[in-house]
Amino acid sequence: MSLLIPCLSPYGDDIRGAVHFEESNLSPSFSHYFGTDAAGRDIFTLTVRAALSSLRVGFGVVILAMFIGTPLGLIAGMKGKWIDEIIMRIVDGFLAFPPLVLPLVITTALGPSLNNIIIGIAISWFPWYVRIARSQAIVLKNQDYVLASRSFGGSSTHIIIKHILPNSLPPIIVQASIDAGYAILVAAGLSFIGLGAHPPQVEWGLMITQARAHFLDQWWTVTFPGLFILVTVVSFNLIGDGLREILNPNFIEDK
Numbered sequence: 001m002s003l004l005i006p007c008l009s010p011y012g013d014d015i016r017g018a019v020h021f022e023e024s025n026l027s028p029s030f031s032h033y034f035g036t037d038a039a040g041r042d043i044f045t046l047t048v049r050a051a052l053s054s055l056r057v058g059f060g061v062v063i064l065a066m067f068i069g070t071p072l073g074l075i076a077g078m079k080g081k082w083i084d085e086i087i088m089r090i091v092d093g094f095l096a097f098p099p100l101v102l103p104l105v106i107t108t109a110l111g112p113s114l115n116n117i118i119i120g121i122a123i124s125w126f127p128w129y130v131r132i133a134r135s136q137a138i139v140l141k142n143q144d145y146v147l148a149s150r151s152f153g154g155s156s157t158h159i160i161i162k163h164i165l166p167n168s169l170p171p172i173i174v175q176a177s178i179d180a181g182y183a184i185l186v187a188a189g190l191s192f193i194g195l196g197a198h199p200p201q202v203e204w205g206l207m208i209t210q211a212r213a214h215f216l217d218q219w220w221t222v223t224f225p226g227l228f229i230l231v232t233v234v235s236f237n238l239i240g241d242g243l244r245e246i247l248n249p250n251f252i253e254d255k
Helices: 013-018 044-079 082-097 103-109 114-140 144-151 156-193 202-216 218-248 250-254
Strands: none
Touching: 013 044, 044 082, 044 114, 044 156, 044 202, 044 218, 082 114, 103 114, 114 144, 114 156, 144 156, 156 202, 156 218, 202 218
16 A cells, blocks of 8 residues: 555645645545645555555564574574674673664664664664574574584584574564564654654654644644554564464464
8 A cells, every 4th residue: 555555545746745735734534534734735645655664664674683683693503602602792782772772872873864763773673683593593503403414514504504594584583573563663763753754755753743743633643643553563563473373383282
């Protein structure tokens, strides 16, 4: 819907910054399902289109965090000793920061934009993927098929790529599916304080911050973007639970 809404909606120009002050702050109706904002733009069109920016942040964060954290965790778990100590002490340093502080500092330093939000949140969250991958590697490296591969002369790189990584992906994918929702929530918070998207971009956090001055009189201007954030975060959590049941056959029995 987010991709097609510029073509499907009669108010597609609103996405590109068009204003209609004669229709400003209209309540929800059949003409404007979610009402209009202070500039007369159709909130339904903007809210649906804003999903594109928010989903881009969600997927961008988890992909970048996985690409940084998973190799480091696998190396730490496989090599052990001083390599493990160095990597895990660096990870502990990142984990010492509260979850929102590090993205806030990084985004402020790099400048407000969606791309910088992705970088800031991913750098803050990659340590969790290091820990998951490391724990999986420690368990899997003692499995019979790994020991057999090593006895036949398999190198550490070969073992990681062919054996450890494929069998480590299920918990990593489950974690990523849950984190995508929380990344959207954090990105909305950063946009709310002016560190994310900027007009004419549309993003749920930006829509809420633009409407906060008059939300008591025009409740619809913040309600619908907020509901979309809520539904999206809950949906990603449900997807994560479903993936855990699919990828871990013993999960249902354990419950």
